[in-house]
Amino acid sequence: MEFLVASSIGxxxxxxxxxxxRGRTFPxxxxxxxxxxxxNVFLLAMGRLAIDLPPILSPDATAYTDPLPQALxxxxxxxxxxxxxxxxxxxxxxxxxxxxxxxxxxxxxxxxSGDKN
Amino acid sequence: xxHWMIVPIVLPAIMAxxxxxxxxxxxxxxxxxxxxxxxxxxxxxxxxxxxxxxxxPEMYAxxxxxxxxxxxxxxxxxxxxxxLLTSVLGLGxxxxxxxxxxxxxxxxxxxxxxxxxxxxxxxxxGDVFNLFVFFEVLLIASYxxxxxxxxxxxxxxxxxxxxxxxxxxxxxxxxxxxxxxxTGTLNMADLAVKVPLVTEGDQALLRAGAxxxxxxxxxKAALVPIHFWLPGTYANAPAPVAALFAIMTKVGAYSILRVxxxxxxxxxxxxxxxxAPYLMPAALVTLALGMTGVLAAKRLNGLIAFAVIGSMGTxxxxxxxxxxxxxxxxxxxxxxxxxxxxxxxxxxxLIMARxxxxxxxxxxxxxxxxxxxxxxxxxxxAIAMAGMPPLSGFVGKLLxxxxxxxxxxxxxxxxxxxVTSLMCIVGFGRAGSVLFWKSASVEGQIETGETEWPVLPxxxxxxxxxxxxxxxxxxxxxxxxxxATAAQIFDTSGxxxxxxxxxxxxxxxxxxxxEMTGVEAETDxxxxxxxxxx
Numbered sequence: 001m002e003f004l005v006a007s008s009i010g011x012x013x014x015x016x017x018x019x020x021x022r023g024r025t026f027p028x029x030x031x032x033x034x035x036x037x038x039x040n041v042f043l044l045a046m047g048r049l050a051i052d053l054p055p056i057l058s059p060d061a062t063a064y065t066d067p068l069p070q071a072l073x074x075x076x077x078x079x080x081x082x083x084x085x086x087x088x089x090x091x092x093x094x095x096x097x098x099x100x101x102x103x104x105x106x107x108x109x110x111x112x113s114g115d116k117n
Numbered sequence: 118x119x120h121w122m123i124v125p126i127v128l129p130a131i132m133a134x135x136x137x138x139x140x141x142x143x144x145x146x147x148x149x150x151x152x153x154x155x156x157x158x159x160x161x162x163x164x165x166x167x168x169x170x171x172x173x174p175e176m177y178a179x180x181x182x183x184x185x186x187x188x189x190x191x192x193x194x195x196x197x198x199x200x201l202l203t204s205v206l207g208l209g210x211x212x213x214x215x216x217x218x219x220x221x222x223x224x225x226x227x228x229x230x231x232x233x234x235x236x237x238x239x240x241x242x243g244d245v246f247n248l249f250v251f252f253e254v255l256l257i258a259s260y261x262x263x264x265x266x267x268x269x270x271x272x273x274x275x276x277x278x279x280x281x282x283x284x285x286x287x288x289x290x291x292x293x294x295x296x297x298x299x300t301g302t303l304n305m306a307d308l309a310v311k312v313p314l315v316t317e318g319d320q321a322l323l324r325a326g327a328x329x330x331x332x333x334x335x336x337k338a339a340l341v342p343i344h345f346w347l348p349g350t351y352a353n354a355p356a357p358v359a360a361l362f363a364i365m366t367k368v369g370a371y372s373i374l375r376v377x378x379x380x381x382x383x384x385x386x387x388x389x390x391x392x393a394p395y396l397m398p399a400a401l402v403t404l405a406l407g408m409t410g411v412l413a414a415k416r417l418n419g420l421i422a423f424a425v426i427g428s429m430g431t432x433x434x435x436x437x438x439x440x441x442x443x444x445x446x447x448x449x450x451x452x453x454x455x456x457x458x459x460x461x462x463x464x465x466x467l468i469m470a471r472x473x474x475x476x477x478x479x480x481x482x483x484x485x486x487x488x489x490x491x492x493x494x495x496x497x498x499a500i501a502m503a504g505m506p507p508l509s510g511f512v513g514k515l516l517x518x519x520x521x522x523x524x525x526x527x528x529x530x531x532x533x534x535x536v537t538s539l540m541c542i543v544g545f546g547r548a549g550s551v552l553f554w555k556s557a558s559v560e561g562q563i564e565t566g567e568t569e570w571p572v573l574p575x576x577x578x579x580x581x582x583x584x585x586x587x588x589x590x591x592x593x594x595x596x597x598x599x600x601a602t603a604a605q606i607f608d609t610s611g612x613x614x615x616x617x618x619x620x621x622x623x624x625x626x627x628x629x630x631x632e633m634t635g636v637e638a639e640t641d642x643x644x645x646x647x648x649x650x651x
């Protein structure tokens with residue numbers, strides 16, 4: 001399970017970083033979303049991986065899973081969700097205002113100039 | 118101190134909600150509420166500073182949950198001073214914005230109060246994750262303020278600003294996760310106790326977490342090589358917002374100072390002064406690059422933004438020396454550079470509004486209304502920013518140079534600070550002569566309709582310059598306060614004792630690294646991460 005979780009965090013992170021380095025706003029937004037997913041899973045894993053264990057005190061429990069990272073992740077999810085919504089609206093507004101969706105706001109270049117982005 | 122400690126956070130939060138719910142249709146009422154709340158906050162902050170200067174650090178446990186399980190606020194000389202700085206700066210900004218800027222978009226005052234709440238929270242909190250939350254509060258408000266009034270250029274800069282900061286937030290969480298995974302705590306005082314006890318095998322992980330956190334704070338503090346978001350953002354933000362943002366870079370500097378002197382400072386064993394070797398070269402390059410930008414800038418706002426980067430470099434040089442003298446000097450420079458940056462942005466906006474189509478482009482153009490008064494204000498703020506006598510920039514740089522004398526890198530620090538000061542003088546001198554002197558020789562006058570005296574903006578901008586004069590005149594008592602502050606920062610036992618009780622201090626003092634076996638440390642950390650290991 002450790003390998004599975006670790007590699008999924010790694011892949012999410014790598015894809016997120018790659019997309020964030022693209023030139024247009026849409027891949028950047030998707031990349032940000034992927035990166036925050038990776039971060040959320042990572043935070044959860046920092047409380048150690050545990051299956052079928054209660055996070056709160058109970059008389060029957062023999063062991064517990066750490067509740068704090070779960071609370072942290074909850075906060076992080078709420079914040080990152082709100083932020084993603086904001087950046088989507090902002091990207092749309094910028095597109096409508098400037099007329100292109102390049103993150104640096106420069107106009108589209110013609111295919112002859114060799115810009116494949 | 119009772120509940121007064123939380124007032125700087127609760128007051129703006131309530132005010133923001135009240136403004137957005139009750140008086141959103143009436144701009145005059147919004148202004149009244151916003152200014153009244155900010156004045157009240159200045160009063161509370163003064164009381165907090167007076168209290169903190171007579172007492173040791175003090176804790177406020179939110180929800181009465183005992184530390185390290187609950188979130189705590191900590192009031193000490195440093196956090197009280199930062200709250201006072203924020204509220205005084207906020208008062209100037211809100212007075213300035215109340216003449217015109219707040220009508221150019223909706224909800225300026227509500228966002229402004231939320232911004233103050235986030236900044237004050239970041240200064241007062243004693244918990245790393247809570248610091249993240251307050252960072253988000255102040256960032257969310259700053260996104261709204263940054264885009265206030267919109268416009269294509271501003272939106273473009275806004276997208277970049279938001280994306281950079283969201284990436285920073287993701288990194289913050291990774292750093293926090295690593296630190297929690299190793300130490301099992303996020304309370305700063307508890308971290309200071311736990312960090313020296315971390316076993317050798319886990320130290321690399323903790324180091325990685327701590328340095329990722331440093332990276333995030335460096336993004337906020339606009340340190341090279343992650344400063345690139347600042348010129349675009351500050352130059353395109355509305356002027357009062359850019360002036361308020363002068364404190365935002367200081368939030369990054371404060372976080373570096375707090376975390377890396379408390380948790381990763383002298384008592385951190387193998388990880389003592391973790392940040393210093395990375396911070397110093399970056400700060401030197403930041404200063405050099407910022408002042409080069411001042412020389413190269415073609416527009417006034419860009420020039421001021423690069424001067425702000427340069428001043429952050431100077432400030433972080435002082436901080437990264439991590440000695441009490443340098444810390445005290447750095448804090449003095451922090452107070453000064455906040456007012457200097459804010460004053461320049463406000464004065465720049467007044468100049469821009471009167472130059473019509475010329476805007477903030479640094480080229481010769483006909484004269485404009487009230488250029489005499491604005492020239493005086495600009496001159497004052499510019500010599501303060503450049504660090505020329507007689508204003509506070511000179512005192513600040515002198516203190517930093519004096520404190521750096523003992524350092525191994527003294528030659529570098531002295532030469533970089535002195536050469537960049539000259540570059541800054543040349544840059545501002547060029548800008549001032551183009552804007553005011555050369556334009557005097559051109560025929561005609563620019564008419565923009567901005568002919569009457571803008572009372573509130575002049576009061577606000579003049580107030581910022583007056584604050585720097587006050588910093589200079591009262592330099593002796595202020596430096597006295599700051600010396601005691603620096604001593605308090607380096608005496609971490611006071612802070613730890615205030616949060617965790619006096620027992621924790623003796624426990625951490627009693628355990629030196631050499632006495633500890635790996636087994637003891639292992640049990641300690643696994644106990645701390647209660648019931649986490651499976």
